[in-house]
Amino acid sequence: MTELAIKQGENLKEKPSVDRLSFGIHFTDHMLVMDYQAGGWQGGRIEPYSNLSLDPAATVLHYGQAIFEGLKAYHMKDGRIGIFRPRDAFARLNRSANRLCMPAIDEEDVLVGLKALIGVDKEWVPTAKETSLYIRPFMIASEAFLGVRPASTYKFVIILSPVGAYYPEGFKPVRIMVENQYVRAVRGGLGFAKASANYAASLLAQEEAKKAGYAQVLWLDGIEQKYVEEVGTMNIFFVIGDELITPSLNGSILGGITRNSVLTIAKDWGLKVAERQTSIEEIYQASQKGLLKEIFGTGTAAVISPVNELNWDGKIIVPGNGGVGELSQKLYQHITGIQYGKVIDTYNWMEVL
Numbered sequence: 001m002t003e004l005a006i007k008q009g010e011n012l013k014e015k016p017s018v019d020r021l022s023f024g025i026h027f028t029d030h031m032l033v034m035d036y037q038a039g040g041w042q043g044g045r046i047e048p049y050s051n052l053s054l055d056p057a058a059t060v061l062h063y064g065q066a067i068f069e070g071l072k073a074y075h076m077k078d079g080r081i082g083i084f085r086p087r088d089a090f091a092r093l094n095r096s097a098n099r100l101c102m103p104a105i106d107e108e109d110v111l112v113g114l115k116a117l118i119g120v121d122k123e124w125v126p127t128a129k130e131t132s133l134y135i136r137p138f139m140i141a142s143e144a145f146l147g148v149r150p151a152s153t154y155k156f157v158i159i160l161s162p163v164g165a166y167y168p169e170g171f172k173p174v175r176i177m178v179e180n181q182y183v184r185a186v187r188g189g190l191g192f193a194k195a196s197a198n199y200a201a202s203l204l205a206q207e208e209a210k211k212a213g214y215a216q217v218l219w220l221d222g223i224e225q226k227y228v229e230e231v232g233t234m235n236i237f238f239v240i241g242d243e244l245i246t247p248s249l250n251g252s253i254l255g256g257i258t259r260n261s262v263l264t265i266a267k268d269w270g271l272k273v274a275e276r277q278t279s280i281e282e283i284y285q286a287s288q289k290g291l292l293k294e295i296f297g298t299g300t301a302a303v304i305s306p307v308n309e310l311n312w313d314g315k316i317i318v319p320g321n322g323g324v325g326e327l328s329q330k331l332y333q334h335i336t337g338i339q340y341g342k343v344i345d346t347y348n349w350m351e352v353l
């Protein structure tokens with residue numbers, strides 16, 4: 001980072017034991033903070049983790065100018081710490097920023113800052129099998145002003161959270177409700193951006209699906225509710241016959257980095273891969289004909305999340321073996337292999353500290 005001030009905390013927290021890690025409940029001792037004012041980003045600061053101070057009129061609290069990222073660092077086999085595709089995350093943050101009229105960050109500068117932050121808190125990167133350090137960069141509008149226009153001041157912050165294994169008892173398929181009533185995003189809206197508002201819009205459907213016994217919802221397009229978009233926090237893939245299919249990025253779908261990793265690897269493996277518009281009817285018909293072999297979600301938290309049931313208005317869609325598909329398993333092993341430094345990183349996806 002061009003300027004990076006480091007203020008180490010004195011009262012370090014006690015680190016949670018592995019069995020208490022879970023997701024997103026423990027935070028490390030430090031955070032990175034950078035302020036935007038007078039048309040530019042000020043130098044970054046690594047500070048003790050603490051509350052932020054905001055004016056009650058801060059734009060983010062009223063009009064929701066807020067975006068974030070989610071990525072992970074891993075304790076690798078050789079003892080080093082590696083971050084998975086951080087440049088892609090910061091590039092996506094800038095695409096989100098542009099959509100919400102927020103200022104771009106300097107991607108390389110912020111990567112230097114992130115590496116320094118993880119360096120300061122490196123004792124927090126858990127070492128137990130399949131654990132990781134979740135990285136949450138975010139940007140909020142901080143100007144005290146109630147008029148409706150983009151704010152003139154912003155805060156960019158990175159916090160870190162040690163997380164436990166996503167599958168402590170092994171790969172576990174989930175049931176998903178196809179959402180018929182609510183929509184998450186429409187073309188021209190915020191769907192492609194990692195905007196906090198997308199999550200606010202998704203909570204009610206998610207809660208109703210949970211009550212009905214489903215882990216997440218599968219969103220359909222916001223206009224006809226015919227075409228598959230994505231799952232709450234994951235992109236979605238189908239294996240139909242010998243083809244791997246995922247909906248194309250049409251503006252309302254979040255372009256996942258895990259999604260891109262799966263597409264890249266599958267193509268290199270010589271699989272038939274298609275990014276295209278996919279109707280839920282097509283998926284239902286494929287399952288009726290016995291051609292639907294696998295369904296899985298992709299995202300940073302789970303990497304691969306096999307799906308064993310879709311409920312589309314009472315029509316139950318169950319893929320092939322109704323369990324964990326062969327490709328799901330292979331992709332999971334390969335991607336986590338790269339992340340933990342057990343498989344050669346031919347794509348240069350790991351940024352090693």
Ligand SMILES: *Cc1c(COP(=O)(O)O)cnc(C)c1O
Binds near residue numbers: 231258
């Ligand atoms: C973050 C996110 C994903 C997954 O993206 P990854 O980069 O693979 O973690 C998918 N959908 C939504 C809505 C997301 O916010």
